[in-house]
Every structure is written in structure tokens, then in C-alpha cells.
Amino acid sequence: LYAYDKHVSLEEARDYMYEKHQADYFCRKFGAIRGLKLDRLKIYRYCQENGIDRAYGDYLTALVSLGYDLNDTKNLFPKNFRRMHDLRVNEWDAEKAKKEKKARAKFNRDFRKASQNYQEYAIKDGAYCIVIPGSVRDLVVEGEKLDHCVGKMGYDAKMVNGVSFIAFLRCNNNPGRPYVTIEFGMKEKRILQIYGKHDSRPKQEAIDWAKDWG
DSSP states (O other): OHHHHHTOOHHHHHHHHHHHHHHHHHHTTOGGGTTOOOOHHHHHHHHHHHTOSHHHHHHHHHHHHHTOOTTSHHHHSOSSHHHHHHHHHHHHHHHHHHHHHHHHHHHHHHHHHHHHHHGGGOOEETTEEEEOOOSHHHHHHHHHHHTSSTTSTTHHHHHHHTSEEEEEEEETTSTTSOOEEEEEETTTTEEEEEEOGGGOOOOHHHHHHHHHHO
16 A cells, blocks of 8 residues: 555565564654654654664653653754753753752651641650651651661651651650651551661660550
């Protein structure tokens, strides 16, 4: 049918169809253009002529993320690919960093707001006290000092979302020194985890005190 419509030989039609199949297969790796009506054959030929492979995918991702018009051939098929690739990818990285910074700032605000809701569980009684972390940084420092994962693994998000909260069990004679870390489940209404340094089991006295607090 292609040979008939284009008035070419069957051999030419077969060559074209084979190349078109190769182009479709080649462009599958470029997720950024999935669903877009672009000439895959032109993209394939451009990449073949310029010796480009995976780098073109990064370039396309940057273009789509930054909102560049892919119907403009100057964007889709730049004369100096390496230069434009580096320019757009660097621009994309800068934009991503800016968005991530804004997202982190918002999350930190949300965490501080959530922390205020948990302050009612902070108490001081006998040998021990409960300190509620006021910032994400507090969790990170606790994890670093006690060598466990409370500063990672999404415990900050759990606090923001009201799933559970982290409480620092400290000795009253040294409340600034990390000692035992507790995760308290809001739905379960009980202590989910309680660990000392290196994920060790705290002293029974501290556990008993924490259970009473829980």
C-alpha cells in the first residue's frame, strides 16, 4: 500500500517500513515524548546522523519539563546538540533545585506546625522527660547521635500526616543529650518503637517509664 500510494518500488517501501519500525523501537526509551505526536522517523534519523543515543532522552525530558515547544525544529533538532543539551539540562537542574527548595521549605513549615500539635505530650516526671522535636533537623541530629534511622525513612512525613510522632526520651539531668527515641502511633494509641543507641534495647527502667507515659 505504501509503495502504491507513494509510487515507489516494493524494495523502497520495505526499506522505509523497516526504518520506521527501527525508529519506533528506538524512541520507546524516550518516556518524555510518550503520547506526543512527533515524527519518530525524523528523531531516529537525527540521532543516527549525530551519533546520539541516551543523551537525547535527557535532552527531551529537559525540554518537556521546561515547557519548550517540541514542534519547533530548532528545539527538537538543534544544530549543535552537545551545546544545547548541556544548556537545557543545566537549566532543568536549576529549575528542579528551585522547586525542591520551595517544597522543602513548605514541608519544614508543615513539620513545625505539626510539632506544635504534639507538644501536649511533652512531660517531665522523675528521672526522665519527653521532648518533642520541633524541626526536621532535630530528627536528623537524633538519628546521627544515636546511630539509627529516625532522621530518615519518612518519620518526618508520618508526623506531618498525623500517622505517628517521634518523641525523645531524655534524662532530666541532661535533657539536651539524646538518649532514647520513641515512635508513638496515633491510630494505635501506643508506643510502636523504642530504641537507644545503635537500635539497642533501652534500660528496663526507661522502658517502664515510657510505657507509663504512653
